[in-house]
Amino acid sequence: MAIVREYKATTVDGRIEPRFRMIRSKTKPLKAGDRKGFNSRSGMASMLDPELAEVERPTVDKVVQLIRVQYVGHRDKESGEITDVLTAQGHALYEFLMAAARIQGIEKQEFRVLMTDAKKFLNIKHNDRLRALAQQLHDTKVRYDFVTKDEQWDGLMNLLSVDYVTTRADGKTYLSYIIHPRVKRVITESTRWAKLDINAFPKFRCKYTPRIYPHFQLHAQTHAGLRKSYIIEPKKFAELVGFVYSGDFHFGNFEKGCLRPIMKDFGDDFSLSLSVQMEPYRRAPGRGNPVWKLEFILEPRDYLRPMGDSKLRHMEGAEFGRLAKLIREDATTLKEWMPTGALLLKAALRLNREPVDLLEMWKEDVAKAFACPTMEIQFGLKGQDICDLLETRSGPTAFELWAKSVDPIPERIWAMTQEEFEQNIGHEDLTERSIDGAYVPASGGVIKTNTWVDPTLEGVISGLRAIPAEEADLPHQVEYVKQVCSTKHPAFGFKLRSLLARIGERYETIEDAMQCAASDRPAGIDRIGFILAVCKWAVGGWSDRADEALVAAAKLFDKKVRQPVSL
Numbered sequence: 001m002a003i004v005r006e007y008k009a010t011t012v013d014g015r016i017e018p019r020f021r022m023i024r025s026k027t028k029p030l031k032a033g034d035r036k037g038f039n040s041r042s043g044m045a046s047m048l049d050p051e052l053a054e055v056e057r058p059t060v061d062k063v064v065q066l067i068r069v070q071y072v073g074h075r076d077k078e079s080g081e082i083t084d085v086l087t088a089q090g091h092a093l094y095e096f097l098m099a100a101a102r103i104q105g106i107e108k109q110e111f112r113v114l115m116t117d118a119k120k121f122l123n124i125k126h127n128d129r130l131r132a133l134a135q136q137l138h139d140t141k142v143r144y145d146f147v148t149k150d151e152q153w154d155g156l157m158n159l160l161s162v163d164y165v166t167t168r169a170d171g172k173t174y175l176s177y178i179i180h181p182r183v184k185r186v187i188t189e190s191t192r193w194a195k196l197d198i199n200a201f202p203k204f205r206c207k208y209t210p211r212i213y214p215h216f217q218l219h220a221q222t223h224a225g226l227r228k229s230y231i232i233e234p235k236k237f238a239e240l241v242g243f244v245y246s247g248d249f250h251f252g253n254f255e256k257g258c259l260r261p262i263m264k265d266f267g268d269d270f271s272l273s274l275s276v277q278m279e280p281y282r283r284a285p286g287r288g289n290p291v292w293k294l295e296f297i298l299e300p301r302d303y304l305r306p307m308g309d310s311k312l313r314h315m316e317g318a319e320f321g322r323l324a325k326l327i328r329e330d331a332t333t334l335k336e337w338m339p340t341g342a343l344l345l346k347a348a349l350r351l352n353r354e355p356v357d358l359l360e361m362w363k364e365d366v367a368k369a370f371a372c373p374t375m376e377i378q379f380g381l382k383g384q385d386i387c388d389l390l391e392t393r394s395g396p397t398a399f400e401l402w403a404k405s406v407d408p409i410p411e412r413i414w415a416m417t418q419e420e421f422e423q424n425i426g427h428e429d430l431t432e433r434s435i436d437g438a439y440v441p442a443s444g445g446v447i448k449t450n451t452w453v454d455p456t457l458e459g460v461i462s463g464l465r466a467i468p469a470e471e472a473d474l475p476h477q478v479e480y481v482k483q484v485c486s487t488k489h490p491a492f493g494f495k496l497r498s499l500l501a502r503i504g505e506r507y508e509t510i511e512d513a514m515q516c517a518a519s520d521r522p523a524g525i526d527r528i529g530f531i532l533a534v535c536k537w538a539v540g541g542w543s544d545r546a547d548e549a550l551v552a553a554a555k556l557f558d559k560k561v562r563q564p565v566s567l
Helices: 050-056 088-104 115-122 127-139 181-189 198-203 209-220 234-241 251-267 317-329 341-351 355-371 383-392 395-405 418-424 457-465 475-482 493-497 500-517 524-539 544-562
Strands: 002-010 016-024 059-063 070-075 111-114 141-147 152-158 162-166 173-177 193-197 230-232 274-278 291-300 376-378 431-433 439-441
Touching: 050 383, 050 395, 059 088, 070 234, 088 111, 088 115, 088 127, 088 198, 088 209, 111 115, 115 127, 115 173, 127 152, 127 162, 141 181, 193 198, 193 209, 209 230, 209 234, 209 251, 209 274, 209 291, 230 234, 234 251, 234 291, 251 274, 251 500, 317 341, 317 355, 341 355, 341 395, 355 376, 355 383, 355 395, 376 383, 376 395, 383 395, 457 524, 475 524, 493 524, 500 524, 500 544, 524 544
Parallel strands: none
Antiparallel strands: 002 016, 059 193, 070 141, 111 173, 141 152, 162 173, 230 291, 274 291, 431 439
């Protein structure tokens, strides 16, 4: 197992900067076979129940040897042509069956999954469609190169072969399949794997996306101090995902048929714990400036991790003992419906609230849920949703769903007039207005010119629209808006960077306009108008017309800012 340590290094010019060193542990490395391989408390149910999936966000371990297999496709016996028959749905079925094998125990000889469960996971209704997807797995060949401690295997094999078994007792039909012994061995002996969001696979629309996603996820799991951009040649990228082409490799066909659909999948709005952003193409010198390299910025989206994987809020031992006693000895709520102490601390850290206050809120909302199930307990969460999980699952599961709907307490927001704002900049003895209107000493710190901005898209839009036109050029309003002026802002940055694959070099126009917006040159009302145009584009669905409108808005804004001022 590798451990990444941070240390301070002195550069040639005397600066001290942080660096990272990877240290190989001398202890016996952890193998994939030592782990369950499916990371969720509820097992199969977390793949079949959308609400439970949203709470637990199950992941499945995929070892690096299976990630690096090459998809060959299906060779026609008469013509000899190779066709790629594996669709995105077919690949989703394969990942579902492999995840079910990890749940049942990879050491078993035979695995069975109900056809109804497979159809529910894939969101399909007809058995014929499921059988067609299973046939895709049989017809798809993969080239493997497995290396174990004492052997190396390479060759071709079917992706997976599926049979159908119907039990006479209850008449249920199962998908029955056997995993190749060599595949099982590399799964149990591998020391490196990627954690994949299993519920993301049915949402992919391009058949190449589920093939590159494990590569991206594996790269993104590298420690942040060591992680670099994922850089690859277009032709190697095509070979990696099994993009079939005839004759010479043509980048235009590859971009249209493979690269753009992949980036559209990653740009769609669903809870994927991986952020994929593509940088502008790296072009080689020479005639036509051909595309030389593709560069992707891959980062894990930690804020989408399940609460069970989060850090705990710090609490002293005696204080934690009192909290555990409150949970254990509470007489108003059933013990089975109470969250664990660790889960409560994780939620408290994420929501910026006190654990005891959060516990009281939970108990009150549970009482409301059973008293009036149709009432909306939290935003978008009805009492019946909590009741169902409490009765069918457990208290911690229901608590996680509830905690996702609770609003976090934001950092301090300064509410002052412009005159008060200018008087207090840089002063230690701050004053702020209390509830009764009197001025009291502030809770500490020096006021800065950057005030808090709600990071959600709706929060940005409402915050910008709340600024009166006559106050758009006031210093504190300008600083407020400038915090949003970045192509990497969490409200719209992820969607904005997906434009790279669609509009190419014209994306630089949007970047230039955003840099202008972050400067002091534009008028306040023009800056607000441009950011609102970006937000409007992010809210709407993807289309070529919307992309063109955004580029036009960026050009107009940039022209207004850069035009010379007439004296």
